Amino acid sequence: MAYYLLLNEKLSKKSIEKQRVFRDRTCLLDIVSDDDLYVNYRIDRASCFELIDVTRPYLQRDTKRSVSISTETQVLSTLRFFSKGGFYSEIGQLHGISTPSVSRILHATTEAICNSLDNIHFPIAxxxxxxxxxxxxxxxxxxxxxxxxxxxxxxxxxxxxxxxxxxxxxxxxxxxxxxxxxxxxxxxxxxxxxxxxxxxxxxxxxxxxxxxxxxxxxxxxxxxxxxxxxxxxxxxxxxxxxxxxxxxxxxxxxxxxxxxxxxxxxxxxxxxxxxxxxxxxxxxxxxxxxxxxxxxxxxxxxxxxxxxxxxxxxxxxxxxxxxxxxxxxxxxxxxxxxxxxxxxxxxxxxxxxxxxKARARKSNFSSFELDILTAEVAQNSSYLFGKLSAAVTAAGKKRLWNEIAEKINANANTKRDGDEVRKKWTDFRSSVKKKEMR
Known part of the structure; x- marks a missing residue:
C-alpha cells in the first residue's frame, strides 16, 4: 500500500512540473531593416557589427552545457535598454532570453563597452x-x-x-x-x-x-x-x-x-x-x-x-x-x-x-554656373532633399553640396563653397516659384 501511495505522489509532482521553455534566438540583425535598427537601437548596421567585434573578447563565453547567448544578442539587448529604457521582461521577450539573463547581460556588456571603447580624450598635444x-x-x-x-x-x-x-x-x-x-x-x-x-x-x-x-x-x-x-x-x-x-x-x-x-x-x-x-x-x-x-x-x-x-x-x-x-x-x-x-x-x-569679409560680395552666378547647379541637383535630388536616416545623413548631404561646388569651380573658374551653392539653389528655386505664381 505504501508503495502505491509513494508512486502516486511522484506521478502527481511530475504532472505539475513546469515545462521547459525553448526560446527563439533568431538574431535580429538578420531580419530587422536598416531604418528599424537605427530607430530602435540608435546605431546603423555597419557600426553595430563593429561594436560587436570590439566587445566580443569580453562577452563570448565557452560552455559545454548548452549554447551560450551570442555576443550579437548581448550587444543588441544592451543597446535596446540604452536607447529606450524599459522593463527587462520586454527586452527579454524581444530578444528571446529570460529576464534574469537581461539583467546579467546589461552590466556585463556595459563593462565591455567601457573597456573596449577608448574614445574620450582631452587634447594635450x-x-x-x-x-x-x-x-x-x-x-x-x-x-x-x-x-x-x-x-x-x-x-x-x-x-x-x-x-x-x-x-x-x-x-x-x-x-x-x-x-x-x-x-x-x-x-x-x-x-x-x-x-x-x-x-x-x-x-x-x-x-x-x-x-x-x-x-x-x-x-x-x-x-x-x-x-x-x-x-x-x-x-x-x-x-x-x-x-x-x-x-x-x-x-x-x-x-x-x-x-x-x-x-x-x-x-x-x-x-x-x-x-x-x-x-x-x-x-x-x-x-x-x-x-x-x-x-x-x-x-x-x-x-x-x-x-x-x-x-x-x-x-x-x-x-x-x-x-x-x-x-x-x-x-x-x-x-x-x-x-x-x-x-x-x-x-x-x-x-x-x-x-x-561678409561685406565683400562675390560675383553673381552666371547662367553657365546655374546650368551646372541645376543638372547636379536634379541628378542627386533624392539624397539632397531626402529624409534623414541611417542611409541619408546630414554629413553626407553637406559633402554632396561641396562636391557640386567643386564641379562648378572647376568648370567656371570660381571659388564657391557648398553652403553658398546650397543657398543659391534655395533662392533660385524660390524665385522660379514666384514667377510661376504670377
Missing part, C-alpha cells in the same frame, strides 16, 4: 589642441577655446544608506551630476560621472583630473563655462551685468560658443533615452549607474566618429536650459579677470573682420 581651437571659434568668433564645460543631471533610483541625501539634486530628485567637456563637433573630451547630484558643478571640475591638470599646467587657451564657475585664466565665464558694448559682445560670443555643450547633452539624452528623465530613472545603485552613463557617453562619441545623424526625435531636455545652478561660487580664485577684460577688445576686432 599642441596639434590636438589646434584642431579643437580651429573648430570652436567658427561658431561665434570666440578665440582659442579648448572646449565648453557644464554639468548635467542623470536621474537614478534612490540609494540606500547614509549617502542617500547627497544624491538629492537641486530639482529635488535623486541624480548623478555628470561633468563633461565637448568640442565644436559635439564630441565629449572629458567626462566625470561619479559625483552625487547635490554636488556643485564647480566642485566637480576642481577635483577632477582635468581641473587639476589645467590648474598646474598652463595651456594656450581656455574652457568656457557658465556663471556657476569661478572665472579663471583657463576657465572663462560670462561678465555679470555687462554695461558696455564690448562687454555685451563678449557675452554674446561666449553664450553662442558655450551653447555647444547644451546641444551635446541634448543629443546624448535623445540618442540614449535611459539617461533622460522622460523614461523614469536608472534603477541601479550609484556605482552601476555611473558605468552605464560612461558607456553611453562613449557610444555617443562612437556615433559621432561614424557620422551618424542626430535622432529623428532629437530635442533638448528642459534641464539643459535651466540656470538654477548658475550662481557664482564663493571662491578667491578669480584670476581670469584680466584675460576676460583683454578678450573684450580682441573679440571686437574679430567681429569687425568677420563683418568686413
Amino acid at each position: 599642441m596639434s590636438e589642441q589646434r584642431v579643437v581651437k580651429e573648430g570652436l571659434p567658427q561658431l561665434a568668433g570666440f578665440p582659442r577655446v579648448l572646449g565648453c564645460t557644464d554639468g548635467t543631471l542623470i536621474p537614478i533610483q534612490a540609494p540606500t544608506g547614509d549617502e542617500e541625501p547627497a544624491y538629492v539634486c537641486r530639482k529635488e530628485y535623486h541624480a548623478i551630476n555628470v561633468q563633461a567637456v565637448c568640442d565644436g563637433n559635439l564630441r565629449f573630451l572629458s567626462v566625470v560621472s561619479q559625483w552625487p547630484g547635490a554636488t556643485h558643478d564647480a566642485t566637480v571640475l576642481s577635483y577632477s583630473a582635468l581641473g587639476q591638470h589645467l590648474e598646474n599646467n598652463p595651456v594656450d587657451g581656455w574652457l568656457l563655462g557658465d556663471s556657476g564657475y569661478p572665472n579663471r585664466s583657463w576657465l572663462l565665464t560670462p561678465i555679470p551685468e555687462a554695461q558696455t558694448r564690448p562687454e555685451e559682445r563678449y557675452n554674446t560670443c561666449h553664450c553662442k560658443t558655450r551653447n555647444v555643450i547644451e546641444r551635446a547633452f541634448g543629443v546624448l539624452k535623445s540618442r540614449f533615452r535611459c539617461l533622460n528623465k522622460s523614461t523614469g530613472c536608472l534603477p541601479f545603485n550609484p556605482a552601476k549607474c555611473s558605468r552605464i552613463i560612461m558607456a553611453c557617453f562613449k557610444l555617443h562619441n562612437f556615433c559621432i566618429s561614424r557620422n551618424m545623424p542626430c535622432p529623428l526625435d532629437y530635442d533638448l531636455n528642459d534641464d539643459e536650459y535651466d540656470d538654477d545652478n548658475c550662481f557664482p561660487v564663493a571662491s578667491p580664485q578669480n584670476d581670469g579677470q584680466s584675460v576676460r577684460r583683454n578678450l573684450t577688445t580682441t573679440i571686437r576686432l574679430i567681429m569687425e573682420d568677420v563683418k568686413a
